Amino acid sequence: MTTARQHRAPPAAQARGRPAVSGERRRRWWRALDPYVAALAGAVALAALLPATGRAARGAELACGLAVALLFFLYGARLSARETVAGLRHLRLHGLVLACTFVLFPALGAAVTVLVPGALTEHLRAGVLFLCVVPSTVQSSVALTGAARGNVPAAICAGTYSSLVGLVLTPLLAAWLLGAHAALSADGLLRICAQLLAPFLLGQLLRPWIGGFLGRYRRLLAPVDRGSILLVVYTAFSGAVAQGVWSTVTPSALLGLGAVLLVLFAVVLAGVRLGARLLGLDRASGIAAVLCGSQKSLAGGLPMATVLFGPQAGLLVLPLMTYHQLQLVAGALLAARWARAPDNDEPAGEESPPPTRASPEAA
16 A cells, blocks of 8 residues: 555656746746846837937937947946957957958848848848947857856957957948948048047046946946947937838838848858867867857947937847847857757757846947
């Protein structure tokens, strides 16, 4: 009798345990969602329902310009020149990330406009091209590289170099690929210098005095970064709503955009992995290269878009915002998979649990 009861107990225990397992799974997926993603969607919805017009629009544009300058000032003040120089020993990794960011991505973006011109509207095609010239990110790449047991110091330097090079290359490549959408005039160059380069250099100059303060209170200053980005998103999308640009976007165009971005991400991912193998990078450095080379910076791209495109920026940043969500989800899944793989394996592995939470970048 006792033996029979003991034999029947495990199935009952398993049945009682199923809801707990299911509930734990749901909680893990919920923790993987970042409130900032919802805040970005909320900023877009607010712009659609209550766009800034007239005097309010001019005030929002002025505040947006100041927010962009503040963002790049903080980027400069947080950047350690010593760590940047020390990271130069990973030249093959950094060269691969820069080549993927500013050569492979733009080439694929140009191919999209030639091979599938009917899949996207004119503004979305321009937005995909702009996405392809935006620099890589720092914070989310580093967080995902750490979660995947990759080379974190190399990921920090790779993202930093990409951001620095992007200050110069992104406007130039945007002007070359986008033509009339981002024609670089003398006035445009002055605006880029005034809103992006000058605050960044000022932050670098003041770093010896304020760097420690920013490091100690990094978490308290996080709302400044994110609030500035939300203001940029609201202002850009308000301009698009006021101009009636959204009337040209159909559900089929959005589906086409999603398909294009999925293919773009997959091709870049394969290209970076092939490059890492050809260059003979070790597993940890290969993980850093894949996660840095396939990522794009929302925090860096949005301010640049407002400077380059002005009122037209609203719809042109939609591909960047969509790709940002894609790279976070896919990057978290890949990081979880690689973290479970044996150290002697290449960056690939078995099915993994739902992703751990990865915050959007602040640089």
